[in-house]
Amino acid sequence: xxxxxxxxxxxxxxxxxxxxxxxxxxxxxxxxxxxxxxxxxxxxxxxxxxxxxxxxxxxxxxxxxxxxxxxxxxxxxxxxxxxxxxxxxxxxxxxxxxxxxxxxxxxxxxxxxxxxxxxxxxxxxxxxxxxxxxxxxxxxxxxxxxxxxxxxxxxxxxxxxxxxxxxxxxxxxxxxxxxxxxxxxxxxxxxxxxxxxxxxxxxxxxxxxxxxxxxxxxxxxxxxxxxxxxxxxxxxxxxxxxxxxxxxxxxxxxxxxx
Numbered sequence: 175x176x177x178x179x180x181x182x183x184x185x186x187x188x189x190x191x192x193x194x195x196x197x198x199x200x201x202x203x204x205x206x207x208x209x210x211x212x213x214x215x216x217x218x219x220x221x222x223x224x225x226x227x228x229x230x231x232x233x234x235x236x237x238x239x240x241x242x243x244x245x246x247x248x249x250x251x252x253x254x255x256x257x258x259x260x261x262x263x264x265x266x267x268x269x270x271x272x273x274x275x276x277x278x279x280x281x282x283x284x285x286x287x288x289x290x291x292x293x294x295x296x297x298x299x300x301x302x303x304x305x306x307x308x309x310x311x312x313x314x315x316x317x318x319x320x321x322x323x324x325x326x327x328x329x330x331x332x333x334x335x336x337x338x339x340x341x342x343x344x345x346x347x348x349x350x351x352x353x354x355x356x357x358x359x360x361x362x363x364x365x366x367x368x369x370x371x372x373x374x375x376x377x378x379x380x381x382x383x384x385x386x387x388x389x390x391x392x393x394x395x396x397x398x399x400x401x402x403x404x405x406x407x408x409x410x411x412x413x414x415x416x417x418x419x420x421x422x423x424x425x426x427x428x429x430x431x432x
Contacts, residue, residue, distance in 0.1 A: 191242070197314070206412060376389075
């Protein structure tokens with residue numbers, strides 16, 4: 175499979191590649207692109223199968239990591255800062271494990287080192303619950319409002335819910351089904367302590383999907399990492415608190431040695 179994911183590419187300077195979550199697309203990073211592109215080259219991908227990106231025959235995390243490598247090849251980037259939110263954070267960790275030499279630094283937002291607890295029961299129940307409405311003929315657009323309501327924190331304005339609902343409504347049922355089946359397989363617990371690049375972890379104080387306490391424990395296992403919490407933010411902290419998330423990303427980027 176040699177297709178390249180679609181992307182937006184704005185600004186110049188050190189490159190940051192933004193990876194969206196399961197219900198997103200490149201547009202979910204627009205607030206960061208708008209602010210950070212004054213100093214950095216901001217690249218936001220559409221994961222395979224999302225927006226107009228060609229789908230993978232089978233969506234797996236190794237396949238997604240390889241797709242990211244192809245995108246970097248296409249852009250002529252030997253290395254980049256990889257910034258992933260939620261499932262995008264999983265892709266970032268997979269990329270770190272499989273292509274560590276291509277990562278200058280990592281920013282992990284509202285994510286974890288594995289999906290759920292070991293054993294498989296939680297994953298099976300989650301998958302069954304999420305696939306049930308799809309099996310009944312509903313689309314991501316049908317289920318988006320309820321899912322979005324459960325993800326955002328108390329400080330999120332109505333525009334956040336609208337943006338998330340819009341991006342999720344654009345996902346095809348086939349891609350969403352693929353992504354769910356992929357999501358529940360993620361487990362890089364053992365790889366976290368092997369991360370050697372500068373790493374910044376950003377949690378949402380009100381995130382119940384990737385709780386700040388879980389991310390803080392994850393940070394303690396990554397040598398030299400920094401950990402920040404955005405007050406009042408839920409699981410989509412970059413949209414819920416765009417200025418604060420950009421401030422934290424900028425502070426981290428400024429600390430990287432050239």
